[in-house]
């Protein structure tokens with residue numbers, strides 16, 4: 001039995017009153033939440049800093065872990081993507097798997113307890129099966145050509161069955177608006193609806209994505225030209241990418257929009273009119289690495305977007321740490337509410353993944369992991385406490 005308290009304790013949604021004490025049993029389950037007055041003081045461990053539930057990383061690509069320090073910074077998304085395509089198979093499967101295991105250990109040490117992980121192959125299955133972390137895998141599908149939707153969907157279902165056979169939670173996810181046809185997005189979202197599982201899509205990571213949809217212009221024409229894929233069938237919509245695709249998503253299925261770097265107020269208000277199960281994932285370190293710009297986080301918050309936090313992959317980040325993503329936001333926006341960011345990093349992420357009865361909250365009879373955040377705003381460090 002342990003009795004622990006700290007300067008502040010965050011439940012996943014709000015701060016507990018000061019002098020709250022968490023009572024942990026031998027398996028780190030919270031057997032009681034009580035007040036300092038009711039406990040013999042010499043039994044209480046007092047920590048300097050903030051106690052939180054274990055963190056939820058809603059966007060990662062374990063498969064790209066071997067690309068740490070390989071891809072140049074600040075090139076923009078098109079050259080970043082081309083460099084990933086060129087380099088992703090440049091190491092042996094054994095080296096890739098070892099990099100995945102190392103990334104998994106790193107996340108555990110950083111207080112992450114659950115991960116939404118994008119996968120294009122089965123290479124991460126063994127590491128996920130053996131991990132202490134909870135993984136939900138998003139099988140990522142790519143096909144802008146509507147005629148390829150059935151073929152790509154069927155291949156995705158086959159890969160999905162490999163994860164399911166390994167007892168791993170998984171569902172399908174379209175890669176991005178510029179790389180998935182409306183037909184493919186609709187099939188994926190309907191499949192998620194049947195399975196009652198969440199889905200995810202990269203959204204407005206660059207302005208080129210909006211140019212592509214608004215007027216079929218910009219840097220994505222160069223991408224398709226470079227990889228030699230004709231896109232005669234693609235027609236401009238005269239709208240932003242998000243507004244062009246949102247109608248294909250099922251309204252009742254939790255859908256994660258990842259990045260949102262070039263999302264404006266009109267986009268947010270427009271999609272929120274019809275879709276109430278959208279979550280908005282912030283990956284600030286990756287945004288700085290690739291485009292060297294951050295999304296308008298204050299706008300996303302003030303328009304009631306349900307925020308979550310992701311690390312993206314080691315191809316576009318130096319570490320997989322939720323607290324480091326929070327530090328990056330707080331360095332840019334010193335007055336931004338830590339409470340909002342901690343909720344994004346805990347309860348919101350768990351709710352998006354549909355695991356909120358197990359993770360994301362400090363509550364009696366739960367074991368959602370317990371972290372301690374030390375240090376000062378913008379320079380926080382997190383460690384796993386229990």
Ligand SMILES: [Zn+2]
Pocket residue numbers: 059060061118202258312313
């Ligand atoms: Zn990503």
